[in-house]
Amino acid sequence: MATRSSLLAATILALSYSASATASYSLVKSYQGSSFFDDWTFYGSFDNLTNGDAIFVNSSVATSSQLAYVNSAGNAIIKVDNTxxxxxxxxxxxxxxxxxxxxxxxxxxVTDMLHVPYGCSVWPAWWSQAPGWPWDYTPILIWFFPRASIPSSVSSSASTIDTSTLGTPVGNWPAGGCTVDTYFAAQNLIFDITLCGDFAGSASVFASTCSGTCYTDYVVGTGANYATAYFEVQYVRIYGTSSAVVVSSSSSKSGAMAAVRSGSWTQMGLSAALVILATAY
Incomplete structure (x- = not known):
């Protein structure tokens, strides 16, 4: 069983990034504590998105079944039914x-995850999308930091964040001539955990780390396989300009940001991570 990692996994998606540019942002939205789930919508249907062997329950079922709740430490739990x-x-x-x-x-x-879902057949993600996705979502920039080397601009109580303090990314996929505002609308943040499905249930992917058959050997049965299939989230914080938060759901633009998915956490042995995604000008 994986233990809490001493690493900070900081993943930043930056659009039209300039390494020399200073980009400072102020806190505009926070999801934390007893009100964490107040401003989220539950999907309330079977997984018709990635063909997973899962039902994404509505808020009442999630609450009554203890699949989405705030624990005694004040952290949000988002989990698979394991009972x-x-x-x-x-x-x-x-x-x-x-x-x-x-x-x-x-x-x-910015989100501080004290635990991320893992295990055979488990396909979790923290990501975003706008209406009408998918669309081209490059460029992507990725940073990883040891917890002892977290930049001061990423403290848990910071009212602002400066992405110029993050240094050189370890991954950089440039977009070429992509015009960010043409292809990206405002994004909804998403947490989800599906099971098997198009990716995790693929025979070649599944067999690389697990034995047996994804659905019959893991989804079917008592649920004991899913004791570690949960997020524990201390907070999600959004930094930006005063116009960063958009309430309206209407838009003609689309675009899906790349997801932080189980492959990166599982393969690196991470069960805890502070994750940062920036859609920076």
């Missing part, structure tokens, strides 16, 4: 939530 017995041809309950607010290019998203 029910699932019969063959049925799906297992889990959670997908999307933020009610949407956030424009020019915002920075």
């Amino acid at each position: 029910s017995t699932v019969l063959y041809n049925d799906k297992r309950n889990t959670v997908r939530i999307a933020s009610k607010d949407r956030f424009n290019v020019g915002s920075v998203w």
